[in-house]
Amino acid sequence: MTVDIRVIRAGQLYRYFLRETVAGDGRRPAGAPLRTAQEQAGVPAGRWMGRGLTALGLAPGQEVTDQHLRNLFGERGRHPYADRLEADRLAAGESPEKAYRAGTLGRRVTATGVDFVFRPAPTIYLLWALADEMTGRVIEAAHEYAIGRVLEWIEDEAAVIRYGTDGIYRVRPPGGLVAARFRHYEARSGMPLLHDHVLLSVKAQRPDGTWGSIHTTILHENTVAASALYNELVAAEVCEELGLATEPRTVTEGRRPVMEIAGVPHELIRWTARRSEQIATCLAELEHEYVTTVDDDGEPKYLPVVSERARTKLNRIAALKTRPPKKDKNRSLAQLRADWKQSAILTSGVPATVINSLLQSSRAAAPKIRDRIPTVVDTDRAARNVTATVRMMNDGGRFHRRHLLAETRRHLALLLRGRRRDPHLDDHIVAAAVSHHCLDISEPKTARGREPGYRLYTARLNLPRPGSVRRQ
Template sequence: MTVDIRIIRAGQMYRYYLRETVVGDGRRPARTPLREAQEQAGVPAGRWMGRGLAVLGLAPGEEVTEAQLRNLFGERGRHPYADQIEADLLAEGVSPKKAYRAGALGRRVMVTGVDFVFRPQPTIYLLWALGDEETRRVIEAAHERAIERVLEWIEDEVAVIRYGKDGIYRVRPPGGLVAARFRHYEARSGMPLLHDHLLLSVKGQRLDGKWNSIHTLALHENTVAASALYNEIVAAEVCEELGLATEPRTVTPGRRPVMEIAGVPHGLIRWTSRRSDQIAACLAELEHEYVTAVDDDGELKFLPVVSETARAKMNAMAARKTRPPKQKTRPLAQLRVWWKASAILTSGVAVDVITSLLEYARAAAAAIRARGAAGGERARGGRGVAARGWVVEGG
């Protein structure tokens, strides 16, 4: 799955995001302003998204500041400009208590948001990492538009505000939602991994102007659908813009194939998946411990198979257990040079394939289209023969 979700809570969890996630998963130097830390980490500034921005005085694409993040996600759901609102009212002689309340978006909450992580399929981010600048720009643009479309879908079809006793009333947030998007370029291993963190605020405004929290369970329940929509949009746009095609590939035996860009060698995917192999090995050990146990007499007994819920929890545990320290951050241009050199030296894929990866992928797409055209001609020819035979036999 290429869209993951994680709950953001005020307090320690939020501080983790402000220390690491907003600066490319690196450790933010103490007392370093946010934008300066992002520049040092080689990642762009966060950007605001969502149809709910206007009512908060924000604009799509506007840079996310530390104060705005702290208010919305760290201070239990306050207005991004709560500091300014409070200061203005205090200057007008309003009591501190009323001034503070004016900066609140409804009731204070502990769960302040959810973190959606969007990443393309491996063959797409490999083309992004090893291709030329134009290929990189096309893939990043497709990636961003797919995130926008998924957010619109969440606003229109998924998000619901619960209110009233026991949350018996449920409505869509008519004004939309608010999210902060942060771009990352690499995995903790240093391997290429284009991905964005979309920090979605749980605050939504009803038609009567009151603010409530959206139902996070509905977001969790639709993560698979969000992933499918994101993958479909990214792949379709990348294929159209670059003249490529997709093909099914089996990643895990016994599970459904995934659609990947044709012509990108599997050896390059293996080159980037060292950490995935470590997680898989650790997960296998955890699953074995889960399904086997020793009773009081020292006898080995087997428990029921691992449920999907238990497997998801163990997968997260395996990821934490095998998590390496973050590599020293470098600008994207330097990373792309290093990635190409590393792939040439260690992936086992031919140098000419790596240096001309887009051309190989385009050739594979042309072959797929040619086979499709030939198959269509054979099918039409077969139907013609069958029809003529039916006429002869019927006469």
């Protein structure tokens, strides 16, 4: 999954984000202003995004400042300009209590934001790192476009504000959401890794203009669908703009393939995967410890196979155990690109001529793939394949709409191989799947259970087993 999510809480996690993450994942010098720290780290300034900016007096693309971050995320959900609002009220003769409340966005909260991390597939950021500067700009633009589209989808389809007793009432934030975006260029290992941290504020306006908090659990539930949308969009933009195509690559035997840019040697992926290999080795050891226990006599006793949920938690532990230390100094993007290319030529095993002509090689591989892409997608056939796959992938064959949506986006990415599609095609396929190939088995006992997104489905009988995607 190439979109990760983590809740940011006022206090330690916020201070960590402010001290290290906003400054290019490098340690921010004590007392250094935010912009100075970012310039020293060689990363661009953070920028605001989201449709909810207008209500806060901010503009899309406006630079994120220390004051903005402190108020909105560090002070448990205050207005980015709370200091100014409070001073104006005090100057007008209001009491300190009323002046303070003027800068507060509804009830104060502990969980103040959600950090989404967006990163494209390895072959995409390898092209960004090793090809020419123009190619890099095209890929960054595609990356930024895909992030914007995913945020719009979260605003329109995923985010909800709870209110009323026990959060019984739920409403989409009609004015949209507010997020601060920070771009980074490298991984902790020093390898190329184009990625953005999008710090989403939990604060949003209800229809009556009062401020509430979005439900972070629902954001977690929809992360896989968001990730599938981002992957599909960024690949399509890159392929259409540069004349490329994607192909499936099996990363782990027995698990679904990932879509990569055709023509980029996989040896280059292995060149960047030093940390991934360390994590995989540590994960294997942790899984062995997890499934092996010792009985009272000291004999090994084996537990059932590791579940997906347990594997996710163990993977996080492995990532923490193998983390290299933070770097004190970073390099400019131009210097990074020069160093990466030299390292790839010397250590990846890929000939220098191939590395120097990476874009041309990828373009040469595209025509045969693009010629086989269907001009029209058979919606019902796609719905059948998606439903059959979701039934197989979910324990007990029971699932929600978000599972169908995530699988539909994966299916379209595999089918279209980097071609753009109608932005509503995924919803049409899900609607066909629900109408013709699913049974509603919900027995809702709560308000949430009666919502469309929480209806529980199972597949109808006699669906074909999911197989490889063929031309339609």
